[in-house]
Amino acid sequence: MADLKHQIPISSTPEKVYGALTTQTALRAWWTADAKIDEKVGGNAEFGFDRRATVFRMKIEKLEPGKRVVWSCHGDNPEWTGTTLTWDIAPQGKMTMLRFTHSNWKAVTELYAICNSSWGELMHRLRDHVEDKNPGPHWKE
């Protein structure tokens, strides 16, 4: 099993970072314009990329306001199925540290490395969104 790990300090509050991960409007502003989420524990979330050439289907497992968000992935890419995405939010001085783990990959593959790079880019977009720099979503359709 392999895990992808990322972290980024953000000039904002834990509440605002949490908001960027838990509302459809925010997820559309930094990740993909094609995001649909049922904003509650047990709700489904779908993230479409490149006109739905790929769709990631998640279930929202945990929502701890200002602290933690956990999703489980149920497709459609077979390498993503069975993985878990955990976002941990904590104050750090005047900043907020966002830590992210995409865990339970079955193997370290090419897609694993490609996704590692994409998550790095996305963490920066998420930060810029929370810091009101309006980066726009990485995937526009």
Place this chain on the structure above:
Amino acid sequence: MPDIRESIQIDAPAARVSPLVSSGEGFSKWWAEDVVLHPEAVDLGFFNRATVYCVQLVRSAPSETEWFCKSGEEWEGTRLRFILNETKGQTLLRFTHAGWKADTDYFVSCNTTWGALMFRLKAVAEGKPTVPLFSKIGWAL
């Protein structure tokens, strides 16, 4: 010894990517604005030179470039390896930052930063407007 691994598909031939990863002038287009060129080595300055990485060119071939890091508390002794695989005018870039002593917080932060850097490098190689991720004084906007 943990390694950082990135992978990105670039819509440009390897001959367009190679100069961007094998010279200080190349680095200044996507990585850091503040570069000082030495024979076979480059100093990269970050945050008004609060951090300076000195990297020495170890190997440079059209499809593989390697740099040895000579400074930085956690970077010293690590290696940056860029491997290019061209197919039909497209290049798969595989990057490894190898030889970290430990999987620290800084290792994770650098993993995230390398992800964003891969997308800056891709944009430059594809002729899209961008600036290096780090200006002389901080993060580029």
